[in-house]
Amino acid sequence: MATTIEDVAREAGVSIATVSRYLNGPGGIVAAETGSRVQAAVARLGYVPNSAARSLKTGKTGLIGVLLANIAHPYWSTVLAGVEEACQKAGYGAMVSSAADRADVEHSYLQTFLKQRVDGILLNPAHADPTTVAAWARLRVPIVLIDRTLPGLPFPLVAMDNALGTRLAVEHLLALSHRRLGFVSWRPNGLSNREERLAGFVSTLEDAGVRADPGLIRFAADGWSDGVAQTLALLAQPDPPTAIVSANSTLNLQLLAAIKHRGRRVPADISVVGYDDSPWDPLLDPPLTTVATPAKALGTMAAERLIAAIAGHDGYGNRELRLTPELLIRQSTGPVRELGVPDELRVNGSGNRPRPSPPTPLPRKGEGVGG
Amino acid sequence: MATTIEDVAREAGVSIATVSRYLNGPGGIVAAETGSRVQAAVARLGYVPNSAARSLKTGKTGLIGVLLANIAHPYWSTVLAGVEEACQKAGYGAMVSSAADRADVEHSYLQTFLKQRVDGILLNPAHADPTTVAAWARLRVPIVLIDRTLPGLPFPLVAMDNALGTRLAVEHLLALSHRRLGFVSWRPNGLSNREERLAGFVSTLEDAGVRADPGLIRFAADGWSDGVAQTLALLAQPDPPTAIVSANSTLNLQLLAAIKHRGRRVPADISVVGYDDSPWDPLLDPPLTTVATPAKALGTMAAERLIAAIAGHDGYGNRELRLTPELLIRQSTGPVRELGVPDELRVNGSGNRPRPSPPTPLPRKGEGVGG
DNA sequence: TTGTAGGCGTTATCAA
DNA sequence: TTGATAACGCCTACAA
Numbered sequence: 146m147a148t149t150i151e152d153v154a155r156e157a158g159v160s161i162a163t164v165s166r167y168l169n170g171p172g173g174i175v176a177a178e179t180g181s182r183v184q185a186a187v188a189r190l191g192y193v194p195n196s197a198a199r200s201l202k203t204g205k206t207g208l209i210g211v212l213l214a215n216i217a218h219p220y221w222s223t224v225l226a227g228v229e230e231a232c233q234k235a236g237y238g239a240m241v242s243s244a245a246d247r248a249d250v251e252h253s254y255l256q257t258f259l260k261q262r263v264d265g266i267l268l269n270p271a272h273a274d275p276t277t278v279a280a281w282a283r284l285r286v287p288i289v290l291i292d293r294t295l296p297g298l299p300f301p302l303v304a305m306d307n308a309l310g311t312r313l314a315v316e317h318l319l320a321l322s323h324r325r326l327g328f329v330s331w332r333p334n335g336l337s338n339r340e341e342r343l344a345g346f347v348s349t350l351e352d353a354g355v356r357a358d359p360g361l362i363r364f365a366a367d368g369w370s371d372g373v374a375q376t377l378a379l380l381a382q383p384d385p386p387t388a389i390v391s392a393n394s395t396l397n398l399q400l401l402a403a404i405k406h407r408g409r410r411v412p413a414d415i416s417v418v419g420y421d422d423s424p425w426d427p428l429l430d431p432p433l434t435t436v437a438t439p440a441k442a443l444g445t446m447a448a449e450r451l452i453a454a455i456a457g458h459d460g461y462g463n464r465e466l467r468l469t470p471e472l473l474i475r476q477s478t479g480p481v482r483e484l485g486v487p488d489e490l491r492v493n494g495s496g497n498r499p500r501p502s503p504p505t506p507l508p509r510k511g512e513g514v515g516g
Numbered sequence: 517m518a519t520t521i522e523d524v525a526r527e528a529g530v531s532i533a534t535v536s537r538y539l540n541g542p543g544g545i546v547a548a549e550t551g552s553r554v555q556a557a558v559a560r561l562g563y564v565p566n567s568a569a570r571s572l573k574t575g576k577t578g579l580i581g582v583l584l585a586n587i588a589h590p591y592w593s594t595v596l597a598g599v600e601e602a603c604q605k606a607g608y609g610a611m612v613s614s615a616a617d618r619a620d621v622e623h624s625y626l627q628t629f630l631k632q633r634v635d636g637i638l639l640n641p642a643h644a645d646p647t648t649v650a651a652w653a654r655l656r657v658p659i660v661l662i663d664r665t666l667p668g669l670p671f672p673l674v675a676m677d678n679a680l681g682t683r684l685a686v687e688h689l690l691a692l693s694h695r696r697l698g699f700v701s702w703r704p705n706g707l708s709n710r711e712e713r714l715a716g717f718v719s720t721l722e723d724a725g726v727r728a729d730p731g732l733i734r735f736a737a738d739g740w741s742d743g744v745a746q747t748l749a750l751l752a753q754p755d756p757p758t759a760i761v762s763a764n765s766t767l768n769l770q771l772l773a774a775i776k777h778r779g780r781r782v783p784a785d786i787s788v789v790g791y792d793d794s795p796w797d798p799l800l801d802p803p804l805t806t807v808a809t810p811a812k813a814l815g816t817m818a819a820e821r822l823i824a825a826i827a828g829h830d831g832y833g834n835r836e837l838r839l840t841p842e843l844l845i846r847q848s849t850g851p852v853r854e855l856g857v858p859d860e861l862r863v864n865g866s867g868n869r870p871r872p873s874p875p876t877p878l879p880r881k882g883e884g885v886g887g
Numbered sequence: 888t889t890g891t892a893g894g895c896g897t898t899a900t901c902a903a
Numbered sequence: 904t905t906g907a908t909a910a911c912g913c914c915t916a917c918a919a
Contacts, residue, residue, distance in 0.1 A: 147633070147656075149896055160906045165898060176904060193630045197568040197577065198896035201911045206568065208611075208632070217597040217812075219590035226588040229614045233621065234699035238628045240579075243600045250604065257609045261566045261579070262518070285518075369795040402799040409887075424740040428773040430801055519913055531890045536914060547888060569912035572895045 157186035168194065174438045193350075200262065208238050209451060209494025210258035212251065214271035216243035220394055220421060220440055224292070228267065235452045237264070244271045246367070252277065259286070265451045267291050270298065273335035289451040293338040293445060301454070303447040307338050308345030310436040310470040311390060314418040315349040317434070317472055318388045322481045323416060326350065327361040327379045327386030329372055329396055342392050342420075342494045361386050365396060373401030373406070380415075382408050387415060387481045394421035397433060412479035422473055431476035438470045519561045528763035529558035539565065570631065579609050580822060581629035583622065587614035591765055591792060591811055595663070596816025599638065606823045615642045617738070623648065630657070636822045638662050641669065644706035660822040662872070663814060664709040672825070674818040674837045678709050679716030681807040681841040682761060685789040686720040688805070688843055689759045693852045694787060697721065698732040698750045698757030700743055700767055713763050713791075732757050736767060743770030744777070751778050751786075758786060760850045765792035768804060772848075783850035793844055802847035805863045 154161040159179060167175045167183045175183070186192070200206040211228060213221055225241065232239045240263060245252035251271045258266055267285040270278075281288070290302040311328075318326055328346045333339045343362070350357040360382060363375035372391075376399060379386060389404075391397045398420035401411065409415050411431055419426055422437035446466060446485045525532040530550060538554045543803045546554070557563070571577040582599060584592055596612065611634060615622035622642045629637055636658040641648075649668045652659070661673040678859045683701075689697055699717045704710045714733070721728040731753060734746035743762075747770060748756060761777075762768045768790035772782065780786050782802055790797055793808035817837060 161897085162899085162906055162908090163904085166905085169898075173904085179904080184617075193627070195572070195633060195896055196631045197571045197633060198911090199898075200568045201566070201572055201896080201913090202898045204911080210545065215597075216600065219591050219593055222590055222593050225612070226614060226616070229587065230616070233613075233624065238611050238632060239613065240609050241596070242610065243597060245597070245601070256564070260567045261609060262566055262568060263631075290746050369799070373799070398796045398799040402801070405801055424898080425769045428740070428744070428769040430773070430776055522912080532913080533890060533892095534888085537889085541915080545888085550888080566912055569895090570914075572897090572912080573914045575895080660908095718911080 147195070148192045149195070150188055150192070153183065153192050155187045156190060157182045159183060166414040171247065204262075206239055206262050206264055207236065208261060208263045209265045209267060209448070209455075210254075210261070211239050211241045211267045212254055212258070212268045213241070213243045214251075215246045216241070217245070219423060221407035221441035227441035227446075229444075229446045230441075231445045231448035231452065235449075237448075239448075246271050248272045248274050248277050252280070253295040255280075259284075261378050265289070265455045267447055267451055268300070269293065270295050270336070280470040287310060287451060287454040289447055289454060291447040295335060295337065299463060300462045301450065301465070302337075303443065303450055304338065304468070305438045305443065306467040306469055307341035308348070309467075310420065310438065311342045312349045313391070313470065313472040314390045314436050315346055315353075315418075317474065317478065318390070318416060318418065319353050319355070320347075321388070321416065321478060323386075323388040324355055324481070325358070325361065325384065325386045325388075326355075327363070328392065329363050329365060329375050329379065329389060329400060330392035331367060331396075332364040339392070348391060365399070367395075369395065369399065372396040373403045376400050376403035377407065380404065380409065385415075388417070388478070389415065390418045391420050394419070394423045394426075396420070397423070397426065397435070398429070401429060401433075411477050413482070416478040416481075418472075418478060426473075427475060429477075434475045434478040435473050436470045437473050439468050443468055518566070521563070521565070523561055524554065524557045524563045527561055528553045530554060550636050565630045572623060575633075577633050577635055578607065579634045580819070580826075581625075581632070581634040581637045582610050582612045582627055583629070583637060584612070584614045584640045585622075586617045587612070588616070589766065590794060594811035595815040598812035598817075599819045601812075602816045602819035602823065606820075606824060610819075619643045619645050619648050623651070626651075630655075636660070638818055638822055639793070640664065641707070642668050658822060658825040658881065660818055660825060662818040664707050666706060666708065670834060672821065672834045672836070673708075674814060674821055675709065675839070676809045676814065677838040677840055677848075678712035678838075679719070680838075681791065681809065682713045682716035682763070683720040684841065684843040685761045685791075685807050686717055686724075688789065689761070689787060690720075690724050690726070692787065692849060694757075694759040695726055695852070696729070696732065696755065696757045696759075697726075698734070698760035699763065700734050700736060700746050700750065700760060700771060701763035701765075702738060703735040709762070717723060717761060736770070738766075740766065740770065743767040744774045747771050747853035748778065751775065751780065756786075759788070759790045759849065760786065762791050763878055765790070765794045765797075767791070768794070768797065768806070769800070769816075772800060772804075779814045782848050784853070787849040787852075789843075789849060797844075800848075805846045805849040806844050807841045808844050810839050814839055819842065 148163045150164050154164045167180050224432050242254040268291055269291050273295050278295055282299055288300040290300050292304050294302045330343055331339050347357045363379050365372040367376040389400055391400050400417055404411055404415055411417050419433040419435040422435040426433040426435045521532045521535050535554050538551050557648045613625040638660055640662050644666050649666055653670055659671045661671050663675050665673045701714055702710050718728045734750050736743040736746040760771055762771050771788055775782055775786055782788050790804040790806040793806040795808050797804040
């Protein structure tokens with residue numbers, strides 16, 4: 146068995162109350178000389194307080210639960226790094242779990258969190274299932290939603306300004322005179338982030354007086370392949386788009402791959418705006434114009450807000466906190482060349498002749514990562 | 517305050533011992549009729565056992581600590597998905613922490629784990645710092661190393677067979693008649709995975725009687741940009757390699773970007789073998805020949821082994837468990853064309869004329885991920 | 888088959 | 904400034 150406070154007390158020749166006071170109380174509540182004796186005993190014995198015993202008494206565990214719909218997506222590594230940082234700073238531990246997109250797994254992890262009496266939960270909801278939503282809504286623990294919400298969840302939300310993200314992408318393309326814009330996204334599923342990016346795309350076009358052709362909006366199943374198929378379908382249309390917006394980082398590469406598969410060049414034949422600015426986006430061919438989202442900040446802010454809520458310091462109520470995306474213009478977007486006329490049909494065929502591409506610019510410095 | 521076992525006992529009209537027995541004991545130890553009364557009371561009150569109290573009594577927390585050197589790398593999303601799965605299955609919770617490659621953060625998280633009395637620790641060590649190593653070695657908790665180890669750490673290891681990985685890459689290139697092979701890796705730092713991949717590269721060349729030119733081996737700082745610089749340096753040599761092996765998934769894209777920046781074509785001018793087979797490797801241009809490593813299985817097996825060790829069921833002692841990588845041959849490697857003669861100097865300049873590239877093949881089906 | 892009671896390691900109250 | 908002691912919620916002999 147590990148050493149207990151009693152061992153320390155004996156070793157230091159004081160009572161356990163004194164040890165506890167020295168360890169927890171504000172400095173000065175214990176005589177300096179006594180304190181240093183306790184200090185020495187703690188060091189000698191390698192004493193580490195048992196937080197189960199402590200939390201039994203205090204009702205606080207110093208733990209927050211992080212329940213993600215699916216951690217198996219690079220985006221979340223970055224978000225988690227932010228969550229970690231905030232937890233670390235505040236002395237909290239994080240229990241991270243991934244529901245693998247399944248409602249039953251989500252529920253089982255929730256149970257684990259409740260058993261562990263986490264002080265709060267950071268939730269990225271997996272499913273719009275009404276029963277699950279009702280169960281969540283009934284909980285008493287402080288909960289902060291991260292990245293997205295669902296109708297009926299009465300908790301504060303920290304998320305990206307998704308509508309603004311697609312708005313930036315569309316405005317950029319409109320400014321380049323594109324009028325037939327394609328959009329490849331996830332299937333909406335009632336999840337707010339997906340709905341909002343779609344809404345931002347459509348409304349920005351409408352605001353500009355451009356008709357949003359429903360045929361140019363495609364939804365791909367989650368994963369790394371259906372986005373290719375959907376993009377191909379988009380390109381195969383009689384009047385294909387001159388530019389495409391990707392709704393998330395998983396789709397970015399799928400769009401690019403599909404476009405190359407069709408033998409189209411980016412941006413000469415078609416422009417592409419990606420989403421999320423993954424660290425490798427500047428390394429793609431061509432370097433991707435992207436809606437950059439502050440993924441790490443998302444994690445930090447959500448965790449900070451949850452910790453504030455736990456301490457009762459959250460003055461925001463259930464208000465949303467939205468993080469602002471930013472458009473990074475690289476080389477995957479360019480002015481439209483000609484509307485709706487495929488390269489092959491042009492009289493002056495010069496556009497179809499490959500020219501040596503300019504040297505790829507070097508990427509900006511990225512954050513250090515290990516491995 | 518949450519409802520306690522006492523509330524349940526009162527509600528069901530039994531003693532707390534009976535409730536506890538019904539909840540924990542093997543079925544049948546409580547009369548069926550009594551059991552269903554307890555069951556009903558639990559449901560009505562929404563009772564969830566307090567695991568702090570339980571673990572105070574039993575000495576087990578049902579928690580494992582996962583301490584990663586740096587979670588901010590896509591590779592770990594996949595590993596964690598595996599860890600999650602195994603924990604979920606065994607009823608364990610996982611506390612995941614990331615040291616951001618800093619020894620002090622690593623140490624602070626270790627303290628958190630010890631305070632929480634985790635039942636075991638999954639460790640991906642961040643630094644070869646001897647003090648830290650000594651501190652680790654002194655711990656009494658069951659520990660399983662994941663992905664890499666350090667000299668002096670007396671714990672079981674679950675990792676990839678790294679030497680085999682680079683061996684597969686080199687053998688493939690040798691079979692394509694390449695003789696000047698470049699290698700771009702991380703700075704070794706004493707971390708086993710890095711050392712092993714380097715050793716596998718060098719020894720495979722030597723076994724084949726090919727001299728491993730030290731000038732063709734470059735080490736890049738962690739991150740998303742130095743790999744580009746190192747690859748450029750490699751290509752700028754008087755007698756550049758005809759093929760390059762990448763040591764990890766972060767470098768894959770950096771190699772490709774640098775090669776394109778120099779105007780070289782893959783695989784016509786230079787072959788590239790990547791590492792890790794990230795989900796997007798088949799989407800790259802060209803689809804990357806890669807050493808595929810079972811990242812999710814790494815997580816699963818490490819967690820399972822730790823859980824077995826906690827239960828005292830680990831018959832393996834400190835033996836290593838190595839997972840076998842596999843070479844996936846796609847389109848980034850091809851036969852060597854001519855040794856050491858740059859395209860520009862050829863009399864027959866046909867090699868320098870861009871030809872339309874063949875359509876990119878569609879990617880295989882990937883695992884579903886959310887977002 | 889069920890109930891009573893002691894104790895797990897802390898914190899916090901109350902005296903000294 | 905320090906010490907004795909009663910909880911905190913649960914498990915588990917031991918009794919009934």
